[in-house]
Amino acid sequence: MTAVDTATLTAPATIEEFRERLAAITDGLPRRLRQCADHIAANLDRIAVSTVAELAAGADVPPSALMRFCQILGYSGFSEMQKLFRDAYSPGFPDYSTRLENLKQGGAGTPSALLGEFIEAGRLSLEALAKSADEVALAQAVALLSAADTVHIIGLRRAFPVASYLAYVFDKMAVPAMLHEGTGKLDHRHALRPGDAVLAITFAPYSEETISLAQDARARGLKVVALTDRITSPLARVGDAILTVPEVDFGAFRSLSATLALAIALAVAVGSARG
Numbered sequence: 154m155t156a157v158d159t160a161t162l163t164a165p166a167t168i169e170e171f172r173e174r175l176a177a178i179t180d181g182l183p184r185r186l187r188q189c190a191d192h193i194a195a196n197l198d199r200i201a202v203s204t205v206a207e208l209a210a211g212a213d214v215p216p217s218a219l220m221r222f223c224q225i226l227g228y229s230g231f232s233e234m235q236k237l238f239r240d241a242y243s244p245g246f247p248d249y250s251t252r253l254e255n256l257k258q259g260g261a262g263t264p265s266a267l268l269g270e271f272i273e274a275g276r277l278s279l280e281a282l283a284k285s286a287d288e289v290a291l292a293q294a295v296a297l298l299s300a301a302d303t304v305h306i307i308g309l310r311r312a313f314p315v316a317s318y319l320a321y322v323f324d325k326m327a328v329p330a331m332l333h334e335g336t337g338k339l340d341h342r343h344a345l346r347p348g349d350a351v352l353a354i355t356f357a358p359y360s361e362e363t364i365s366l367a368q369d370a371r372a373r374g375l376k377v378v379a380l381t382d383r384i385t386s387p388l389a390r391v392g393d394a395i396l397t398v399p400e401v402d403f404g405a406f407r408s409l410s411a412t413l414a415l416a417i418a419l420a421v422a423v424g425s426a427r428g
Contacts, residue, residue: 164227172385189222194387198358201238274401275410281399282411294394297376299426301350307333308354326424350376
């Protein structure tokens with residue numbers, strides 16, 4: 154990007170615009186700025202509460218590189234970029250004590266009321282998936298996973314129930330699979346072999362460990378199937394097949410209704426394709 158481009162570029166005004174700008178520029182960045190982009194994409198939830206030094210250390214770059222990265226995005230500096238996330242993003246991911254307090258204040262704290270609200274959120278999520286499911290991407294994902302010698306599954310934090318369920322279903326259908334669960338901070342990427350494929354699952358705020366394993370697999374020439382929340386997810390940049398799934402939240406608690414429906418469909422289709 155030239156100096157003129159940077160000077161005349163309008164800074165993203167929303168989180169969605171930020172994701173789109175990030176996805177558009179990342180591949181053409183030099184090494185240090187690419188490190189900034191990758192770290193920022195994997196840690197959007199930390200921007201609002203981190204300093205320049207902390208984010209730069211996480212990206213393994215000097216603070217000056219991070220400041221330059223902010224300017225390439227169209228901001229005058231880090232403070233302007235951070236303001237966007239403080240105003241619009243961080244409220245979307247309050248801590249759990251805050252979420253519980255908000256539910257109580259909203260009068261939705263009784264068990265029966267909560268059940269009704271989460272059932273409704275699940276219903277809306279499933280309806281959204283029915284309308285937005287990409288049949289071509291799903292067929293491509295099935296083809297890649299069914300042809301793999303071993304399917305390596307990784308999904309941490311909120312995605313862990315989905316990953317562990319997929320590993321269970323694959324095992325019952327005799328599909329060779331390995332769950333990378335991160336227990337004890339053990340890194341099992343040495344188990345990746347030519348002919349294998351990776352099924353990586355992560356949602357905002359994205360798991361850096363999940364993205365790292367997917368990137369490493371892609372660098373080794375393995376096929377990667379990405380299951381994530383939007384096409385601008387940092388995981389989507391390394392996926393050979395990209396499956397996106399919407400989840401409606403209630404009180405900032407996000408269910409897995411639609412994600413599990415997509416996961417079981419994917420697993421059964423892979424098992425069927427392998428015979």
